[in-house]
Amino acid sequence: MRKWGLFLPEPSSLFDKLWNSHVVTALPGGGALVAIDRVFLHERTGASALNSLAQAGRPVADPARVFAVTDHIVDTRPGRTDKTLMPGGQAFITETRAAANAAGITLFDVNDPDQGIVHVISPELGIVLPGCTLVAPDSHTCTQGAFGALAWGIGSSEAEHAMATGTLRLNKPKSMRVCFFGTLAKGVTPKDMIMTVIARHGAAGGKGHAVEFAGEAVSALDMEGRMTLCNMATEFSAMSGFIAPDAKTFEYLEGRRYAPKGSDWDQAVESWTQLASDTGTAFDTEIKIDAGGITPMVSWGTSPENSVGISGAVPDDAGKRALEYMALDKGQRLAGTSIDAAFIGSCTNSRLSDLRRASALLKGKKIASHVKAICVPGSSRVKREAEAEGIDAIFREAGFEWRESGCSMCFYAGGESFDAGSRVVSTTNRNFESRQGPGVKTHIASPETVVASALAGVIADVRELL
Amino acid sequence: MAKPLTTLTSLPMPLIRDNIDTDQIIPSREMKSTGKTGLTDGLFAGWRYTEIGGRKADLDFVLNDPHYTDSQIILGGTNFGCGSSREHAVWALVEYGFRAIIAPSFAPIFASNCVRNGILPAIIDADAIAIMEKADSPITIDLSTQKIGIDEDQSWTFPIDEEAKAMLIEGLDAIDLSLKMADDIATWQEADRAQRPWIYLGANQ
Numbered sequence: 001m002r003k004w005g006l007f008l009p010e011p012s013s014l015f016d017k018l019w020n021s022h023v024v025t026a027l028p029g030g031g032a033l034v035a036i037d038r039v040f041l042h043e044r045t046g047a048s049a050l051n052s053l054a055q056a057g058r059p060v061a062d063p064a065r066v067f068a069v070t071d072h073i074v075d076t077r078p079g080r081t082d083k084t085l086m087p088g089g090q091a092f093i094t095e096t097r098a099a100a101n102a103a104g105i106t107l108f109d110v111n112d113p114d115q116g117i118v119h120v121i122s123p124e125l126g127i128v129l130p131g132c133t134l135v136a137p138d139s140h141t142c143t144q145g146a147f148g149a150l151a152w153g154i155g156s157s158e159a160e161h162a163m164a165t166g167t168l169r170l171n172k173p174k175s176m177r178v179c180f181f182g183t184l185a186k187g188v189t190p191k192d193m194i195m196t197v198i199a200r201h202g203a204a205g206g207k208g209h210a211v212e213f214a215g216e217a218v219s220a221l222d223m224e225g226r227m228t229l230c231n232m233a234t235e236f237s238a239m240s241g242f243i244a245p246d247a248k249t250f251e252y253l254e255g256r257r258y259a260p261k262g263s264d265w266d267q268a269v270e271s272w273t274q275l276a277s278d279t280g281t282a283f284d285t286e287i288k289i290d291a292g293g294i295t296p297m298v299s300w301g302t303s304p305e306n307s308v309g310i311s312g313a314v315p316d317d318a319g320k321r322a323l324e325y326m327a328l329d330k331g332q333r334l335a336g337t338s339i340d341a342a343f344i345g346s347c348t349n350s351r352l353s354d355l356r357r358a359s360a361l362l363k364g365k366k367i368a369s370h371v372k373a374i375c376v377p378g379s380s381r382v383k384r385e386a387e388a389e390g391i392d393a394i395f396r397e398a399g400f401e402w403r404e405s406g407c408s409m410c411f412y413a414g415g416e417s418f419d420a421g422s423r424v425v426s427t428t429n430r431n432f433e434s435r436q437g438p439g440v441k442t443h444i445a446s447p448e449t450v451v452a453s454a455l456a457g458v459i460a461d462v463r464e465l466l
Numbered sequence: 467m468a469k470p471l472t473t474l475t476s477l478p479m480p481l482i483r484d485n486i487d488t489d490q491i492i493p494s495r496e497m498k499s500t501g502k503t504g505l506t507d508g509l510f511a512g513w514r515y516t517e518i519g520g521r522k523a524d525l526d527f528v529l530n531d532p533h534y535t536d537s538q539i540i541l542g543g544t545n546f547g548c549g550s551s552r553e554h555a556v557w558a559l560v561e562y563g564f565r566a567i568i569a570p571s572f573a574p575i576f577a578s579n580c581v582r583n584g585i586l587p588a589i590i591d592a593d594a595i596a597i598m599e600k601a602d603s604p605i606t607i608d609l610s611t612q613k614i615g616i617d618e619d620q621s622w623t624f625p626i627d628e629e630a631k632a633m634l635i636e637g638l639d640a641i642d643l644s645l646k647m648a649d650d651i652a653t654w655q656e657a658d659r660a661q662r663p664w665i666y667l668g669a670n671q
């Protein structure tokens with residue numbers, strides 16, 4: 001049976017097991033050469049990494065373990081082709097395709113049935129697995145830590161390094177455990193859990209740490225909720241976030257295309273079962289949060305740490321720059337603030353369960369007439385499955401646009417965006433200045449809060465709908 | 467391969483704001499090609515020009531101040547380089563001519579991207595940075611002794627891990643370093659394959 005690393009101290013943490021089992025050799029200066037099991041590229045940066053490798057005459061060491069997808073700038077309007085609204089965007093798609101083919105790696109192309117946002121399709125295809133290391137030149141790669149993997153975002157040069165050598169040179173981060181005890185109240189979601197952590201402990205609170213999410217409120221989440229929780233570990237400045245795998249993890253993965261099969265599967269599950277922090281493990285930092293005390297959250301400023309409970313107000317110590325940008329005042333209540341747009345999508349909240357919960361609240365209702373509302377399924381599979389359940393019809397009848405899958409208006413690449421200066425309630429993960437378009441004011445929140453706000457035309461408390 | 471960096475003397479350009487994210491360093495809309503160059507016009511585009519997407523210089527922004535035209539060093543705020551992992555932010559800084567950033571803290575992916583592209587991310591506390599800003603005179607960075615100084619009386623040391631230091635000083639390429647360990651990697655993979663065969667995917671998945 002797999003030993004999760006030699007010389008592991010007893011007791012040891014999930015993170016120690018993930019780390020130690022991948023150390024190829026120690027490096028002078030205290031770092032380690034760490035084996036990388038999976039690399040995932042996207043078309044925004046994939047071509048430059050692959051081309052740069054090719055130009056240096058360095059082959060991809062094991063192309064079978066490298067994947068690429070078109071998600072970031074691909075058009076999400078119906079009937080799409082390689083053309084995108086981003087000026088020059090088409091070249092990113094065609095060059096990534098050419099470079100992926102030349103390198104012999106698997107590409108999930110524009111109209112592939114398995115296309116979708118990288119962090120949505122990797123689990124759908126069983127590419128991420130418990131106990132594996134997975135990197136992508138994308139900061140939200142931590143999403144995939146939900147499967148008990150060590151998954152994190154890297155730069156393009158590191159992606160080249162991982163592809164050329166099957167390893168990365170790393171310094172071991174410190175360990176943190178964020179424990180959620182108790183149970184979530186109605187209308188409160190994993191998005192609110194992670195926003196609470198960041199609001200209380202700061203956007204740099206997880207800096208230098210690998211963060212394990214644990215506790216009964218985390219175990220109670222389904223896999224999609226766990227992905228939402230881990231997604232924003234990067235907004236907490238953590239190297240990654242992850243959750244010990246359990247029966248739900250195995251059930252989700254069994255039968256997925258790249259997941260182990262037959263006797264490999266049995267052997268894998270047996271070893272994955274040991275992937276948990278041993279009782280009595282000490283962490284460099286430990287945070288405890290009462291899940292029952294969490295309320296729906298909404299951001300008011302331009303960092304995810306600028307977030308409060310939905311019935312809260314802009315704090316008195318709010319920064320001037322953020323207030324000016326968001327056109328809000330100190331002490332102003334968030335609920336009741338008029339919005340121009342609503343967005344449901346992104347690697348944080350675009351999976352089938354997100355769309356099911358949102359559509360259940362929307363069913364038979366109409367959104368406020370002044371609100372432009374868009375729903376972008378996280379993958380082509382999510383879109384098909386949602387359509388099979390009639391979810392698309394509910395969204396459309398309520399007044400939402402229903403799109404092809406991709407990152408879409410989660411971020412502004414120079415193409416499509418919300419109107420300059422407009423106020424958007426969004427299920428995305430970043431409320432930075434101009435993240436969703438020039439001058440766009442983003443309030444991040446759960447799908448439930450976005451739906452409640454779209455219906456009311458103002459930032460609204462979903463609990464009033466329940 | 468990055469240019470080696472041993473010592474550097476330059477007037478530092480102050481841009482002391484906390485949480486400067488990579489979207490501010492180079493907005494996504496300014497990444498117009500798949501290459502690593504042609505990015506200088508996009509550097510700090512959101513702050514540098516009077517209009518989004520425009521090219522008319524906003525003279526209030528420090529990058530447009532002729533006093534700092536030759537600056538190779540930036541004085542920054544905490545959590546410098548947070549946000550998206552896009553390496554274009556660092557490529558744009560390199561292409562523009564910056565060789566060092568001094569800040570109280572850096573986002574980890576950004577700091578690692580800096581080192582790989584020959585930019586020193588030097589961690590110095592905010593009080594010292596304020597002194598350097600106020601002095602508004604050239605400073606000297608000596609990477610071998612890990613010192614930054616305005617003059618003999620006013621200098622500070624900064625931490626940097628051994629490997630990052632060696633890579634910067636010698637302009638080394640990390641991939642070449644690691645490829646020298648190809649035998650270790652192959653041995654490790656062989657042992658791992660026996661234990662986790664499912665990690666090693668075949669061609670017909």
Ligand code: SF4
Nearest residue numbers: 140346347407410411
């Ligand atoms: S959905 Fe948004 S946050 Fe997620 S990978 Fe795409 S651009 Fe990044």
